[in-house]
Amino acid sequence: MTGLPLSLFALTTGLALILIGLFGMLTQKHIIRMIIGFSLMDTGVHLVMVAIGYVTGGTAPIINDAVPAADAVARVVDPVPSALVLTAIVIGLGVTAVMLAFAIRIYRAKKTLNIDACSESRW
Amino acid sequence: MIRRLLIFVTLLLTAAIFARLALNYTEHTQLSKLATHYAGQGPAELGAPNLVTAVVVTYRGLDTLGEVTVLFISAAGVGLMLRRRQQVAVEAEDKKPSSEIVVTAAQLLLPMVFLFGVYVFVNGHLSPGGGFQGGAIIAAGSLLLLLTLPGAELRQRLIAVTESLSGFGYVVIGVLGVILAGGFLDNRIMSLGTYGTLFSAGAIPIIYTLVGLKVGAELSAVLGRFRDTGEQ
Numbered sequence: 001m002t003g004l005p006l007s008l009f010a011l012t013t014g015l016a017l018i019l020i021g022l023f024g025m026l027t028q029k030h031i032i033r034m035i036i037g038f039s040l041m042d043t044g045v046h047l048v049m050v051a052i053g054y055v056t057g058g059t060a061p062i063i064n065d066a067v068p069a070a071d072a073v074a075r076v077v078d079p080v081p082s083a084l085v086l087t088a089i090v091i092g093l094g095v096t097a098v099m100l101a102f103a104i105r106i107y108r109a110k111k112t113l114n115i116d117a118c119s120e121s122r123w
Numbered sequence: 124m125i126r127r128l129l130i131f132v133t134l135l136l137t138a139a140i141f142a143r144l145a146l147n148y149t150e151h152t153q154l155s156k157l158a159t160h161y162a163g164q165g166p167a168e169l170g171a172p173n174l175v176t177a178v179v180v181t182y183r184g185l186d187t188l189g190e191v192t193v194l195f196i197s198a199a200g201v202g203l204m205l206r207r208r209q210q211v212a213v214e215a216e217d218k219k220p221s222s223e224i225v226v227t228a229a230q231l232l233l234p235m236v237f238l239f240g241v242y243v244f245v246n247g248h249l250s251p252g253g254g255f256q257g258g259a260i261i262a263a264g265s266l267l268l269l270l271t272l273p274g275a276e277l278r279q280r281l282i283a284v285t286e287s288l289s290g291f292g293y294v295v296i297g298v299l300g301v302i303l304a305g306g307f308l309d310n311r312i313m314s315l316g317t318y319g320t321l322f323s324a325g326a327i328p329i330i331y332t333l334v335g336l337k338v339g340a341e342l343s344a345v346l347g348r349f350r351d352t353g354e355q
Contacts (some may be wrong), residue, residue: 003133005148005149005150006146006150007150008145008148008150011144011145011148012145015144015145016236018137018141019134019138019141022133022134022137023130023134025129026133026134029129045249054150054151055150055151055152055153055154056150056151056152058253060175060251061162061174061175062172062173062174062250062251063166063172063174064172065256066174069166069167072162072163072166072174073154073159073162073163074153075266076154076162076174078154078158079158079161079162079174079175079177079178079182080155080157080158080161080178082175082178083175083179083183085179086179086253086255087176087179087186087187087190089254089255090190090193090194090272090338091190091193091194093342094193094194094196094197094198097197097198097201097345098197098200099199100201100349101200101201101204101205101348101349104204104205104349104352105204105205115307123127
């Protein structure tokens with residue numbers, strides 16, 4: 001097979017998403033937009049991890065009629081990054097929920113979602 | 124101005140690191156040693172056709188227990204932060220009831236959504252899916268309930284009991300693994316059964332059922348908290 005490897009595209013997309021998310025978190029003043037930036041970065045990290053686990057020509061690591069147990073080693077992708085991403089997605093969800101709860105608390109206290117209102121923790 | 128410059132430099136440097144990573148990237152042509160063991164021995168050792176499940180529930184079971192704990196802590200944190208001051212009755216503010224069509228459709232769909240969630244986590248060791256995915260589907264069902272029936276109350280007590288019991292059961296099974304089998308969270312505490320059937324792979328379906336119930340209950344509780352905090 002010639003040309004660029006398939007997983008390079010997933011990897012590049014993931015890295016680009018991380019950069020976009022970082023940019024959003026650093027430049028935006030609105031708390032919800034910062035949380036969206038975090039989510040983008042999170043998704044980017046997941047994509048990068050899945051891309052790294054890809055093996056040329058591999059398929060999903062599930063043994064069935066299509067992938068008999070005998071030649072599973074030669075035909076499946078690495079199951080470890082997939083398992084790690086499963087963990088990472090759930091933890092990302094938990095972190096996002098806590099951030100949104102914080103946003104609600106900040107809005108209750110300051111009546112605005114602009115981060116400049118929280119000036120007491122500024123350096 | 125200086126702030127913008129700093130952000131620009133930070134992004135540029137990060138992009139440079141990423142560019143190096145992407146340019147030097149070569150796709151793997153074979154599995155790593157560890158993955159070779161998991162793919163080669165996993166089905167025979169644990170009896171689970173889904174290798175990701177085998178890794179998540181048994182080989183790296185301790186990580187998953189930690190993950191469930193993190194999710195629990197975040198759900199508790201959301202609950203603590205969005206605590207309702209007294210019973211500010213949600214139903215007091217007159218919300219517009221949903222239309223007949225939406226309500227009927229939701230009532231028709233809800234049992235099926237919940238059933239599908241259960242299906243996904245019960246079959247976690249055989250097909251794509253598992254406790255976290257099934258739990259998320261159940262929470263999606265709860266979200267449908269909360270959106271279509273604004274007056275509906277999630278039964279917080281039932282959710283708390285489900286969550287605690289399944290978390291407790293998960294740890295008990297883990298400890299049983301130490302006593303009866305090779306180590307903490309070992310799934311071979313009971314017979315592996317016939318390979319590829321629903322009741323096989325030892326304790327994996329039980330653990331995933333508990334995880335599914337726990338995740339579903341926790342996410343539903345979080346959604347309920349966010350809904351109930353509508354008033355300021």
